[in-house]
Amino acid sequence: MATGLRVDVLGAGIVGLTVAEELLRRGHDVAVVDRHPAGGASYAAAGMLSPAAEVWHGEEEILRLGLASLALWPELAGRLGVGLRRDGTLLVGYDGGDLQQVERQAALLHRHGHPVELLGRAGVRSAEPTLARAAGGALLPGEASVDPRAVCASLLQRVVLRGVPRAGAEVTVVATGASLPRPWTGLVSGVRGEILRLRSDDPPRRTVRGWVGGEPVYLVPRGDGRVVLGATSEAHAAPPVVTAGGALRLLSAARTLWPALDRAELVEGTARDRPATPDGLPLVGPSGVAGVVLAAGHYRHGVLLAPLTARLVGDHLESGAIEPALDPRRFAGVLPEGAR
Structure with missing residues (x-):
């Protein structure tokens, strides 16, 4: 099991920050890289934790994954000291x-x-x-809501924030929302x-x-x-x-x-x-490039799926575990050559 990894998380939205906090709690050396932290989709998000309300025909995986992530939210909200409304x-x-x-x-x-x-x-x-x-x-x-701005503000107090990546990072987690770097740009x-x-x-x-x-x-x-x-x-x-x-x-x-x-x-x-993403599901897991993990493409579900994404990234780094429905390599046929 890999422990004490030196990890850079690119992107300080709610997904990137939650991933960073999870990895820090697991004992990894983590820095978050973003010149405009918490200023993207997380800043605008309404914060609905509504897996049942969000599911549509053809997107049933969101219900399964969303319910799993919703179950993680009370612990995360309590740890961060933010309110969680559970009025349905x-x-x-x-x-x-x-x-x-x-x-x-x-x-x-x-x-x-x-x-x-x-x-x-x-x-x-x-x-x-x-x-x-x-x-x-x-x-x-049973559905809930949370204020993403409050969540991000609390998370920013718990992580190390940098403007540029560190030299010698062993793992890079790409959580840059709608603007992925090459060679993954076309996936989102x-x-x-x-x-x-x-x-x-x-x-x-x-x-x-x-x-x-x-x-x-x-x-x-x-x-x-x-x-x-x-x-x-x-x-x-x-x-x-x-x-x-x-x-x-x-x-x-x-x-x-x-x-x-x-x-x-x-x-x-x-x-x-x-x-x-092309199929409406996030990209969470191996990118096809050694040392790079994706945690992106969450579309309408970034706030809801943030704690599950953090757990999946942590489990992948430590044991190689992958959630098949979110494996970025499902798009291997359309990835640029460098990411295959």
């Missing part, structure tokens, strides 16, 4: 067509044996009195997400993920009246910016679902690239 997730369909999306999600979860409680109009209103009358919904118990592409932050005297009690006229939207309460509003997703080649169109879609859908939005203070708008 409420899926809401505003009209009949939207409710069909909720029912499809519930049916998928039911097939996988995951608990889900379908709700009618009255049930939705009872579960979340701040919402407008909706056609129906579903309650996903940026998908812009726009996030608005508000402050309200009547926030939702729990995370709400809804559809309004087919438009997806989510509301994540932070505490102290803060609410994170999001759900835009757009593949593009330009730098991520908050657009008038994206903000308008978010505000319009959220206002229909959550009338208290009219009285809320708009505090901040943020846009960042989510790092997407």
Whole structure:
């Protein structure tokens, strides 16, 4: 078993920082390399720990992996001294067509044996009195949320941060989000997400993920009246910016679902690239280049999967263990020659 390795982690987002903290606890010599720590997707992320709400047809592995990682979050949050809200997730369909999306999600979860409680109009209103009358919904118990900014701030106090890599590092863990270095650049592409932050005297009690006229939207309460509003997703080649169109879609859908939005203070708008892989699953494990391990491509699931990713990287360095679904070498046929 390899112990006491000299490891550089490239990238100080929530994934890279959690990996670094895990490796430090295992006794390795770790430095995190990033000139702009915690400034990427983690800075914008809503912090939903929602494996059941996130799973879609064809992406069922996320449910298995997400549940495994969710189970690790209470210990991590306790160790870092950050709050963990465990009020569950409420899926809401505003009209009949939207409710069909909720029912499809519930049916998928039911097939996988995951608990889900379908709700009618009255049930939705009872579960979340701040919402407008909706056609129906579903309650996903046990799901949670966390503030990624608070998590990153706590992790940054526990790691050594550098602007450049160290000479003589035995292992490099690449956790640079949507901007991977060569020869792995083509394995990840940026998908812009726009996030608005508000402050309200009547926030939702729990995370709400809804559809309004087919438009997806989510509301994540932070505490102290803060609410994170999001759900835009757009593949593009330009730098991520908050657009008038994206903000308008978010505000319009959220206002229909959550009338208290009219009285809320708009505090901040943020846009960042989510790092997407061709099959929607992260890259965690051997890169094809000796001494380099990937921990990247988490797309919408970086916050949720951070503790599981950290454990997988640590186990791989110490025992060679690999999670097959996340093995980067599944893309060996499209990797540049230097990484095969």
